[in-house]
Amino acid sequence: MSETTTIVCVVCPVSCAVQVEFEGNGIIRTDHNQCKLALEYVNDELFDPRRTLTTSLAVDGGAKPLVSVKTDHGIPKHRVMEAMQSLSGLHVQAPVHIGDVIVPNLIGTGADLVATRNVAAA
C-alpha cells in the first residue's frame, strides 16, 4: 500500500514542493521537483532525516558564561529534543578549545558533541 506526501527541498533556493509516492523504504515516484538533486534529499528526509544539533553549554570558571557546541554529524531528527534533554544541567570546566569533544557518542547516535569556540579560563 503506497503513501503520498509533500517535502520541500532545501538544496537550492528554488525550494521545490516535491510530491513523493513511497512504499516501505522505497520511493515509487516523485513529482514537482525541477531537478535530480531533490531525489537524494527527499529520500533522506523521508527515511532517515538528520540534523546537526547546535547549542551551548554552561562553562564553569571561564572568561565567558557559555561555550557553543555542535554534533560532528547529523543525528536523527526525532532525537534532537532528547539530545537537548540529555545535556540539561551539564557544565563544562574552562578552558575549552575549539574542536574539544565534550560528549562522545551523544545519546548513542554515534555523533560526538564538540566545542565550536574557545573559552579561556577566567
Add this chain to the structure above:
Amino acid sequence: MIKMRSADVAVIGGGPAGMAAAAAAKEAGAGSVILIERDEELGGVLNQCIHDGFGTKVFKEALTGPEYAAIYADKVRDAEVETRLEATVLELTEDRVLTVLSEEGMETIEAGAVVLAMGCRERPRGAIGIPGSRPAGVYTAGAVQNYMNLRNLAVGRRVVILGSGDIGLIMARRLTLEGAEVACVAEILPYPSGLARNVVQCLEDFNIPLFLNTTVAEIHGAKRVEGVTLASVSGMDVIPGTERFVPCDTLMLSVGLIPENELSRQANVSIDRVTAGPVVDDAFQTSNPGVFACGNVLQVHDIVDYATMEAEIAGRSAAAYVADGTLPEAEIQIKVGDGLRYVLPSHVSGLDAVNFTMRVTKPDQNRAIVFSSGGKVLRRLKQQALSPASMARVRLGKARFSDTREILVEVGD
C-alpha cells in the same frame, strides 16, 4: 593628548567582512594594515550565530558562526594585521583621517586607504510603528540571540515572532531547543523573508506555525508583554474583523536589517537609496577614491560567504590603491531593469570578470537574469526560482565588457 599615526590601510569593523578585507590587504602587499573593532573579540555577529550553515561556498562545508569567525581571526593574526579591540571610530574625514577612541586615549590615524566594514543593525520596534503599550518583553531577534547565546540570559518563555527574517527563524529553533515555546511567526508579506532551508529546519521541524499576510496589530501588557493582537493584512493594512489575541510574554522582531553608514556619510561617500549602502564599483571603491566598502555595510547579505568574497576584493583593491595612488576608471554603467531592486556594483572597469549581486522585487519562477547592452544580450542565466530572500549572484566574464558603455540587467524570459 591626541596621539597621531598613519597606516597604509585602515579597516573599520572586525566582523567577517572586516577580517577578510584586512587579511587580504596585507597579503596583497600593504605595508601596515590596522583593523579596528569595538567589541572585545573579532568576529562580529558570527560569535552569537552558533548555528551551522556558514562556509558552504568558501569551504564547501557547513561551519558554525564561531568556527567561521575563528578561521578568519587566525588569518588576520597570521597576516600580522594590527588589531585594535574595544576601540571605536568616532570620526572619518573625507581625506581618510580616522579619530579612534579607546581606553588608551584618543588617536588619529591617517590612512592611505580605508575599508568600511561596519555591518548593519536591526530595525527596531519604533521604526515600524507597532501600536499599543510599551512594556518590557519586546526584543529584536539579534538581541535575543546575543542574550541567549553569549550571556546565558533567556528573555522569555512564550514567544511570538514578528517577521520571518533568517535571524528570527534561527532564533525560533534556538528558543524551542532551550525549552521556550514559540507560539507562531507572523509575516506581513505573502511569502517568507528568510531562506526556505530555515523555514523547514527551524519552523516545520518543530511544528511552529508561520502565518503569512499577518502582522501584529497591537501589543498588550503594562509592565511585561501579556500578549499581542495578530491580524491579517491586505497589502500593509489590517483587515477589520481578522484580529485575534495570542497570549505571550515576549514579542521578538525580525523585520529587517539596515546598513550602518553614519561614518560613510561623514566621509562624503554616496549612499544608494535602495541598498542604503555605499555606491561602489567592481573594486568595491566608493564615490570617494581610496575608501572601499564590503559586507553588510554595503548590502545585506543572505549568506556570509559572499560577504567574505567581496571583502577580499575590497582589501586587495585598498592595497592596490595605496601602491598605485589610483585605480582604473570604472566607466561602464550598470542599469537596474525590470524585476530587480538593485544590482551591485553600479559601475565597472571592464578589466576583470565581475560577480554581480542583486535582489529581485518579488518571488518568481522559470525566468532569467538578462544582461544586455544596446539591445544585444550579453548573458542570459536561467533561474528556476527567484526569491527576494536570496541574493542572486551572476558572473560576467571580462570579454563581455568590450565595446560597452552601459549594461542593462533585468529579469526576463
Add this chain to the structure above:
Amino acid sequence: MTDKFDVAIIGGGVVGCAIARALSRFQLDVVVLERDVDVARGTSGKNSGVAHTGINVPTGSLKAKLNVHGAAMFESLCRELDVPYKQVGKLIVALDESQVPDLESMQARGLANGVPVLDIIDADEIKRLEPNITGYAAVHAPTAAITCPYSLTIALAESAAENGVEVMLESPVTAISGEPGDFTLTTPKGAINAALIINSAGLASGEVARMAGVERWRIFPCRGEYVILDKSVGDMITRMVYPVPPKGGAGLGIHITPTVDGNILLGPSTDYIEDPEDVDTTVDVRKQLLKEASEFLPTINPRDVITAYSGVRPKLTSASEGGFGDFVIEEVPERPGIMHLVGIESPGLTAAPAIAEMVAGWVTDKLSPAVRPDFKEGAHTAKRFREQSREVQTSLVDNDPDYGRVICRCELVTRREILSAIENRLGARSINSIKYRSRSMMGRCQGGFCGPRIVDLLIEEGVPFDELNLKGDGSWMFFDTSKGLREGHDSRTGEAVIER
C-alpha cells in the same frame, strides 16, 4: 532615615523636584514620594521639552505670570545643574493670509505678558531663517528655548537628594490623615509623618486632594502622541516651528521641535482619554502627525521615524468645555497645611522654577527655617562625552579610561556615563532609569547593540539578572538563564528561579 518630615512632596515630576531642590537650600527635612520607579516618569518626561516665552497664555493669568518668570530663571538653572539648554528660537507660522490677524494678536499678547522680543516676519524672512519651512508669515520668538525635560527633572531630584532630601521611589500615597504639623501619609513602604504637604501629583493631583478631603478638582487626562525623527535629518530645521493654535483646541497644535540631542519631534496630538496611564501610541495619530507636520516641512520622510511615545496632560477643562484652564496653586482654607498644585500642564515645565520659588515661599513663611550653610549647587554626574570638544574628550579619557570605552555608539555614550547613571543618588536601577540618565538606548538601534552591554554593567554593579527590569517590578527583562529554561533553575547558582 527619619519617617518624620517637615515637608512631604507628593509627586516626583519637574514641579515636585524643583520644589524639593528649592527647599533643600534650607535646614528642613523633606521627602519626595514618587509612586513610579523613578522621577520624571509621567507628564514631565514626555513633552516637547520647550522653555516657552509666554505668548500662548492669557494676560493676567497665573500661567502667564509663572511662565514668564520661569522662563527668565530657566537658563541659569540649567547651567547650574549641567542640563542642556539651547535658545534656538521659535516660529509660529501662518500658512496663508487669513491667519495673519492671529499672529498679530499673539504678538500683542506676548508683549503684554512681558516676552522680551517678538517680531512678525514675512515669507522671505521665513525662508532665510528656515529654508525648508513653507509659510506665509510668522511670529518669530528668538528667546524661546529647548531643554531636556527628563534630564532637568532628574538633575533637580538628584541635586535635592545631594542636599539631604529623601526621595522615596515606588511609594504611592494611598491615604492622608491628620492635621497641619502632624499629617500621616500612608505608603506601601510605611507611614510618613509630615508637618506640611505639597500635592504636586500631576495627573493624580485631583485624587490626592480627595484623599485630603478636598473634593474640588477633576483632572481630564489628555494624551499627546509624538514621533521622533532620526538625527540624520535633524538639520532640516534649527528653530521650533509651530502652527497657529487651533481655535478652542486643547493644545498648541502639532509642532515641529528640534531636541537638544539633535533629533526632531513631531507632535503632540490631543486626545482626551479615560485612563491617565494609557500611554499607547496609535497608527492613526502617527499618520496624522506626519501629515500635519509635512504642511510646514515637506521634506519629512516617514522612513526617518525612529520611535514614538505618548505623554498625558493633566487638564482641568474637559473636551466639551475646551478652552483655557489656569494653574491652580492653593491652600484650601478649610483644610490648611496642604498646598495643592492642580492642572499644571503646559507651560508647566517652563514655569517649574517659578512655581518652586512660590511654593518654597509658602513653606518658609510657615516654618521659618534657617538656610543650609553647606548647600551644594552643581551637578556631580559624569560629563556628557558627546557634547564635549575633542580636546576636552581627550583629557577626560586621559584621566579616566572609562571615558574611552563607548557603550552606546548611536548616541556616543561611554562606560563612565553608564556607571554614573547606575550609581545615581536616587537608587533608581531600572533599564529606563539608565536610559534617561545617559541617553543610551535612545538612538537608531534603540538598544539593540548597547542593551546587552548595559545589562553586563548592571550585573557587575550587583543587580541580580532576575531583578533587572525595564521600568520597575513586574517589567522583568529576563525570565531565566538560557540554560535554566529547561532546567527550571538558575544554572549559575543552582537556585530555583522565580515563577513568572
